[in-house]
Amino acid sequence: MTFPFPFPSADFDDAVAAICHGTASEEQLQGLHGALRENPAARDEYLVRVELHSRLASDPDLFALAHRETPERPRTDDQMSFPASLPPPRAVPSDWARRNWAVALTAGLVVLLAGGGWLRHRLSSDRPGATSRAVAMLNRTVNARWNPNDPPPRLGAPLEPGRLRLEAGLAQIVFYNGARVAIEGPADLRVISSSEAACVAGRLTAEVPPQARGFRVTAPRLDVTDLGTSFGLSVSDRQTELHVFEGRVDFRADREATNRSLAAGNGAIAQGNGAPLRVAANRDGFTSLFELQAKSVAADALRYDQWRRANERLGRDPSLWVHFDFEHGGPSDWRLSNTGALRTAVPDATIVGCQWQEGRWATKPALEFQGISDRVRLSVPGAADALTLAAWVRVQGLDRQINSLFMSDGFAPGTVHWVIRDDGVLGLTVIGPKGAHQILASPPVLTVDQLGLWTHLAVVLDGRSGQAVHYVNGQPISQHPVRISPPFRIGTAELGNWNSVGFPGNDPFLIRNFSGAMDEFQLFGRALGEAEIRALYSDGRPQSELPTHTEH
C-alpha cells in the first residue's frame, strides 16, 4: 500500500467498502484520508459510493416490490441462494422499529410506562405473544377435494405458508397483498408469502390488483412476476404454459438471466431446456377458473356496497360520536376524517406512522399498525353514562403483553383502555377516581387461528345498568358488573397505541402498540344492545356467509 492511496485505485475502492462495512483498518483509514484530502474527484466518488450504501441501508421501500407487505417473506430453496435465511416472523418491522423505539425512549415519548394496573393482574403465564404467520386466506371452493394426507384447509381461515394439494374441484385463495389465485384440481400450489406462490402442478388463474403489483408465481421452467393484471398458468410434467389476459407480466425462464415481458393477448410455452415458445394467449383451459374469480369479485363488491348503505343509516344516529370508515385514505394522508355526529368537535384524527393497505374488501382502504410509533391520535370532548366501542381489525400478532385497540391517554378518571392481552383476552380497563380502576377481562378469545382474519370487536360499557359486555363477531363473549360510576369519557386518546402522559419509567414491556390492521372504528355515546352489535357485524362482515362453499 502507498500513502495516501492513489485515486482511482483498488486500495481506494477497498477502503471505502471497508468503512461502509465497519471493517476498515488503521492503514485504510489513513490512506483514504490522504486521498480525500488531496483529491476533489476522490471526495466526490467517495460521497457517491457512501450515499448508495446509506440509501440501501435506510430505504426499505427500495425492496418494497418484492415485499409489498410481508417483509418477512419466506423463501424457497429453489429460487434463493440463502435457503436457511428465514428471518423470524416480523424480523424486519422490528429492525426498522428498533431505531424509532430508541428514539421514543430517549425523547421520553411516553409509549412507555411502569406500574400500570394491568401488569400486576396479568396471568402468570409467560408464553411469548402468539404471532400469526398467515399470508393468505382460502376464500371459496367449489366441490373441492383435498389431498387426504394434508390437514384440510378451512374456508375463511388464514393460510400460513405451506402446501395446498387440490385433487379435484376449484378453490380460490386471496393473498394478503390482494392477489386472487384460483386453482383447479388436480393442482399442487405452495403458498410462500403474501405476495408469492409456487405452482408445482395444475392450472391456475391469478388476478392481481394494482396494489398487489409484483405478485410472483414460480413454476417449473418459468417464474412469473405480475405487473397488475390477470394471467393463467398451466403446469404439467412436460411443459409450463403462461397466458396473459390483461396487463403485462414479466417472466423469466430457467437458465435465463433476464426477465422477458409479455403483454396481454400473448403467451409462452416452456418445454425442456429450450427458450420458451411465444404463442397467442388462450382462455379455453381456464373457463371455470374465470367464472369462480368473477363470482368472487362480484360477491365482494356486493358486500362492500351493503356495508356502505348500512353506514348511511348509521350516519343519522346522533349517539355515534366518532366514526372512522377509513374510506378516503391514501398513502399521503395524515388524517382520518370523522363521519360521526361529533364531526364538528372531532373533525379529524392524526395518523402518525402506519401504512395504508387493503381492508376487508380488495378496494377498501385499511390502516396497518406495525411499528412502535404507529398510532392514530384524536381528542373527544364530552362524557356519557355509557359508551360503546366497535372496530374491524385484522390482528397480525399479539406481540406485546398489552396490545392497544383504543386507549385514552394516561389514567384520567372516567376514561377507558380497550386492549387485547397477549393471551388473547379482550380487556376494558375503566379508570376511577384517585387511581382506582377496574379491569373487565374476557376469557381468551383471540386464538392463534383467528389471527390474520378480519374480526369485529366491540365492547359496551353501560354505567346505568352497571354492566359491561365484550363481543367478538357480533356474539357476546362475557359480561361483567361495573363498579366504577359514570360519567365515562375519552378525552385525548389513541387507536393502536397508548400515550401514558408522563408516567415515569421506561419499561419496554409496557410498550402497547397494536400489530395489525384496522379499517373501521366506531365510538357511541350510549350502550348498544345485543341486536345492534350483531347488526354492526353482519352489515360489515367481509363475506356473505362462512363457509362460502358454492355449488355449481
Add this chain to the structure above:
Amino acid sequence: MSSDSPRNTDPVAAQQRFLSLFLRSEREVFRYVAALVPNVADAEDIVQQTALALWEKFDAYDPAQPFTPWACRFALNKARQWIERHQRWRALLDGDLAEELARRREELRPDLEIRLRRLEGCLDRLPKEQRSLVEGYYYHRQEIDDLASQSGRSVAAAYKSLQRIRHTLQACMEKTGEPEGSAP
C-alpha cells in the same frame, strides 16, 4: 421527565409534534451522518444521540424553518463528538474534512438524487443471488457471518461480493437514457 419541562404548556402535544417531525426527517439525518460515518450501526448510534439532543433543544426550534437542516446541524456536532471519541476515526476525518464532505454532499445532492431514482430498477435487475445477498445485508440486517455461511462463502468473500454488487448498482445508476425496464 418531559412533563417537568418548562419549555411549553402542553408537553404531550410537543412530544407528538417532535416525534412526527423527527420521524419524517430521520432517514435524511441518517444519510447525512452516514456520509461521515458510513458504518450503519455507528451512524444509527449517532442518529439516536442526535434525537436526544434535538428533543432537549426542541423549544429553540423555530417552526417556520425546515426541520431537517436544523436536525442536520445537531447531527454534525454529534458526529464530530463521536469521531473525537473514536481514535481510529480521527485518522480519516481530522481537521475540517468532515465539514468539507458535508458541504460537498449538499452540492452534489441534486445530482445524487437523480441517479438514486434509478436504484430500485437497478436492484430489480440484479441476478437472484446478488439480490438476495444485498437484501439480507441491508434490508433484513442479517449478520454477515450468517450470510456468508448460508452461501458457503467466507466472510471476506461475502463482503467482497457486497462491494461488487454496489459497484454494479452504481454503474447501472449512471447509465443514462435507458428507459426503465427496457428489454435487455
